[in-house]
Amino acid sequence: HVQLVESGGDSVQDGGSPKLTCAASGYTDTLSCMGWFRQAPGKEREAVAITENDDGTTHYADSAKGRFTISQDSTLNTLYLQMSNLKPGDTAVYYCAASDMGGYCRGGHMTAYNYWGQRTQVTVS
Secondary structure, eight states: OEEEEEEOOOEEOTTOOOEEEEEEEESGGGOSEEEEEEEOTTSOOEEEEEEETTTOOEEEOTTTTTTEEEEEOTTSOEEEEEEOSOOGGGOEEEEEEEEOSGGGGGGOOGGGOOEEOOOEEEEEO
16 A cells, blocks of 8 residues: 655745645555646646656646656655646646556556545645
């Protein structure tokens, strides 16, 4: 089993650059992907950025490209999401997620992620 704990969510001004952190513990050696998802009010949860643990390949939603950067520390147990130039449309609950389902996770489908953090709120105004 894997536990995920997010931190870093907050209220930020338009154009702000917060950084989210996710600490993973447990059987993290089994993970194939880790990623960040978000869910805005009235919308479905969507993948924002994914990283593949075997080689560090990253995938970004179009809305995140050029503004968000996903990264991990050398142990692969801490996941980060550096966000920049935030807009009100980025206001959402952000989730850290992890998958031990192999390559299926790289598509960013929610069903491929079996471990989820408790979520953290990011509000842009």
